[in-house]
Amino acid sequence: MAEIVVVESKQAAGELVATEIRRLIESKADTVLGLATGSTPLPVYAALAASFRANPLDVSRVRGFALDEYVGLPAEHPESYRTVITRDVIGPLGLTPNQIQVPNGDVATLEHAGAKYERAIEAAGGIDLQILGIGRTGHLGFNEPGSSFASCTRVKTLAPKSRADNARFFALPEDVPRHCITQGLGTIRRARHLVLLAFGVEKATAIAAAVEGPVTASQPGSAIQLHAHVTVVLDEEAAAQLAGLDYYRYIWANKPAWQGI
Numbered sequence: 001m002a003e004i005v006v007v008e009s010k011q012a013a014g015e016l017v018a019t020e021i022r023r024l025i026e027s028k029a030d031t032v033l034g035l036a037t038g039s040t041p042l043p044v045y046a047a048l049a050a051s052f053r054a055n056p057l058d059v060s061r062v063r064g065f066a067l068d069e070y071v072g073l074p075a076e077h078p079e080s081y082r083t084v085i086t087r088d089v090i091g092p093l094g095l096t097p098n099q100i101q102v103p104n105g106d107v108a109t110l111e112h113a114g115a116k117y118e119r120a121i122e123a124a125g126g127i128d129l130q131i132l133g134i135g136r137t138g139h140l141g142f143n144e145p146g147s148s149f150a151s152c153t154r155v156k157t158l159a160p161k162s163r164a165d166n167a168r169f170f171a172l173p174e175d176v177p178r179h180c181i182t183q184g185l186g187t188i189r190r191a192r193h194l195v196l197l198a199f200g201v202e203k204a205t206a207i208a209a210a211v212e213g214p215v216t217a218s219q220p221g222s223a224i225q226l227h228a229h230v231t232v233v234l235d236e237e238a239a240a241q242l243a244g245l246d247y248y249r250y251i252w253a254n255k256p257a258w259q260g261i
């Protein structure tokens, strides 16, 4: 099962995951990272940036693939995920821009954009560590309920709840695009290590369904149960609905130090 780690703050979550990413890059200079956007992964990027400032590391060969992108927003739009990844990840971490790819949401080339992205991930040798958030709908990436566990990068329609959640980034709620292009659950499952983070009470139901619920396409997060190496990093609020919480704490408290996450 997934390893469940409950931490006292977002900052502690960020530091835990950043330590693992740093260890990975130290052992493999051309590590391939799967990069999530949204609010959740920001503490990871902040902790990594702080780690690189305190103790510089050559990250020039690190490669990355964003999880998803809106369809129809120009790449230079302030809320396109290309812009967000450049601002929140490439800049602060000092990554090499042309080694970080984001699905192409340009309507003109959309038909083949998913297959092209899949080929690029494959050509890079696959994703070593995929950072994930989860939506209130249970989505991973923008794989809304009903998404096939075998799905590849493709166009999806955003659930109304997800559009409402993302409206905070846009001037008007109706400005949130209705479509996106997202890595599929099959794509995500091919990454070698999944690190799913969630903070806050509003994520507790989706987390309980992902970790302990039945494996069903109705709960895309439950796809993590089919993966051999998953780390779920939560604050107390996001962990609150887990029936096995005491046991997960016991496992973590007794984990051999050499194992990492």
Ligand code: PGA
Pocket (backbone or CB within 6 Å): 037, 038, 039, 040, 041, 133, 134, 135, 136, 139, 140, 141
């Ligand atoms: P959030 O989004 O990190 O902004 O809460 C997570 C998601 O929708 O997957």
